[in-house]
Amino acid sequence: MSADFDTAEFADNPEPRCPCVLLLDTSGSMEGDSINALNAGLVAFREELGKDEQALLRVEVAVVTFGDHAQVVQEFVTAGQFVPPTLAVSGQTPMAGGINLALDLIEQRKLDYKANGVPYYRPWVFLITDGEPTDGNLWLQAAQRVHGMEAGNKVSFYAVGVAGANMGTLARIAPPSRPPVALDGLNYRDMFQWLSNSMSSVARAEIDAEVPLQAPIGWTKTQA
């Protein structure tokens, strides 16, 4: 009798995870069209992720905002469980606090993955701001932490400036290898579509493959 290979039972292992922190400016200056467009963009982000079954299982989303204060609005959840929050604006721009909170979340999440034997991809932090840090000089230290973690292959940090953002400061916060980009108007929708596609590519990446990303075109302003 030849053995029937269809009787082979498979081990039950967790899906590899692809964590992404959305780090969002909710300061007073985002009021009106900008926060409305950002909120609509978050909904579009969830819809895009929903088109990819693998992304729904593998991409994990967390949301940190900074306005009145830096806070975790959404702890990490898989994309399938992500309910886009409707963000309100107020206060100033404690960006350093937000950056540190986002990086703390990532470090803690990695510990959780390791403790549970969950394979994971390099985490992303996606910062969107229309201003500049108002929490004193704390951003200098936060920027150092970003640069250290980026150079150490610990995180991929992306910075997007909306109209009014201090792109000079943002360029000092973003890793030197990945300068900030300027959002074209309020085109959050296309930006989040790109982010969703990028996360889908990462989540689908062969275990041993580098991930080719589309250039962020269509939603960025051409830099002079």
Add this chain to the structure above:
Amino acid sequence: MSWRAYGASVRGVSHDRTGLPCQDAHGWRLLPGGIACAVADGLGSAPRADAGARIAVAAALDGLTAAPPEDVTAAQVALTQAFAAAREALRAAAADAPLRDFATTLLLAVAVGDGVAVGQIGDGAVVGCWPDGRLETLSLPQRGEYANETTPLTAHEALDSVRVTVWPRPIQALALFSDGLQALALNLASGEPHAPFFAPFLAALAEPFDPDATGARLADFLAAPRVCARTDDDKTLLVAGLGPPG
């Protein structure tokens, strides 16, 4: 008693999408009183990974057959040399092209009368079956922090990263597999083999044994929707074992 083996490498469904060929390769050679097995997984990011995997397997097996080790101590030395030979063959094949174009992982196992030696660079794994039927992971995936990182044989000073392990006890059977099957065949948290995965493949070594027919059935299994639903990568399984006396 003599060794016997069968195996298959099947293209992953993600390669249907990207148009890449199957970049896994495998092979085995009978040795006097033993067997040498090889599995290689060409890196998806390397343009000639498929050739790299084939060349690495062939060169390593050539080296192990040219001067077959008679005991496990000799096998340990032979394995280390086989990795060097495989890397050298990749360098020769690359000629003026970048060596990384041929990036591949490599798993080698040599079973002889008094034990088994296993060597690995990159991911994939080797599971052994002892004479009492107990399964043990003999070599675990080597990987970096992230799921999509591994060290190929073509990496700078890769030979320093090769891990060779020796078990000075006779082994009954071996299963080598590429990372496409890791999540199905291993408990990833503990590294332990998932025994119900291996049972039918080990049973297939029993009489009557036809390596080609069994390999073809294995290829069908690896290409089946049930497997593809769990892994979209290339996948290779190579199973070797001692046949009954006679």
